[in-house]
Amino acid sequence: MEYARKVGSKIKLYSELVMFSHTLFSLPFAIISMIWAAEGFPTWRVMLWGLIALIGARNGANAFNRIVDRTFDAQNPRTAHRHLPRMLLGEKEVLLFVVVNYAIFIFAAAMLNTLCFILSPVAIFLISSYSYTKRFTYLSHLYLGFTIASAPIGAWFAVTGQFAFTPFILGTVVMLWIAGFDIIYGSQDIEFDRNHGLWSIPSIFGLKNGLRIAAGLHLIMVMLLIALIPIRHLGWLYIAGIAIAIFLLMTEHKIIKPSNRKVMHVASYNLNQVISMVILLFTLCDYFLI
Template structure:
């Protein structure tokens, strides 16, 4: 195998490892936050370094999670085919990948402003510690959502360099949205989690109650999106986007069938990627046109 082919193969494996396409969960809300913070289009420099920081932090955190969970992944029939259980990637090279991405994240934060640089070690601790929460609390879903909520909050800091109320509301939207569909995804592993002592809302409360908890999280998420409509003085196009997102969320909850991995992937991942892009598109069109 040529050097070029080897590099391409490794790059492809790492892209699959960190599920790079799932950047669409956090990126749209980060862009919305940047636009609101800048009262328009942020400078090219801020957009560039902000997006580099977001992608690097996300890649590092996902890769670290794969290292931390590789033993459990190997034991779970649903995840035994992942890269690390199959020895397609070694722990050492994945940890190097993590270190490089975290270094890029810190460097990009330094290029933004002092607040982002000062908070970058805190962010690294938070996004890395998620990997261990399922070992001791069923609130791990909310912690995951909290970690991903740092994307719109950090995006606001990247533009303004100071704290504000709006990004924390938008961050709470992201936290509840992510936690809700992570609960849905976790219903596939109820028996496995119980058998080895891992904590999750589905394994702790049972399938029926877990699905109602997920619905409750998404209901509060929608309420907060409507609050932002008033708080930000948004228009009717934003409301159309939220209405479409609600219909997609309802479809997501109607598709749930833990014994059908294909449907669960659609419900937990594919539809949510469409939801985030729908909210982004209608929010931006509303902001710049209406």
């Protein structure tokens, strides 16, 4: 019983380390991509290995980011509570966690098809290199979005094993969306970033201009979602879902208050988790019911 409790506690720590609940940012778009690629539900085999690949890559990348940023996290009052600064987990065991998850990702990619397997080392390089971008470019927000955009693109490859136009539109939607709310989230650390030589759009361009840039990225994101209507022959349910997503995005930008950590968490994370699920639900209903 004591052993089971310790295992459960350790699993909880790793789940918190990689913020597993944030899988809701990429997973819904990966599912949409799979459905469209398969023109219906893909086989259970593809769904299973695709999901395993997504989770392995995401967990590995997040844990690697925690290792790379551990010094800055310890110095930043907003992040000093994280697991490595508080020594709730050791660096070596987190590094082992990274290696295991990347190995799982590569194996899952190999189980899908040759293209996924060939591209898996490239994907690992891209998602790992994000951790260093804030040290030399304010475009780190877009690079983060770019790495997460691999979810819908990779999902399409998992089903078809071929390149296509649609998944790259979905990927661009994800990239702009993630970059936009990462800028919002980063507005909490303007002074810290400036004082420690870290690059971000808010720290370089200021709070107001940074938020304008975030709003601009989200506007382009919405335009691309609308552009998918004629490309994918989407109906009124999809349009209704996009309308709700637009309302939530507007709410997100309206409530921004960098001095209030709880409000910023809602704006940067909670609302965006709802947005992705709304888009998924209405897109699937549109596809299967109309």
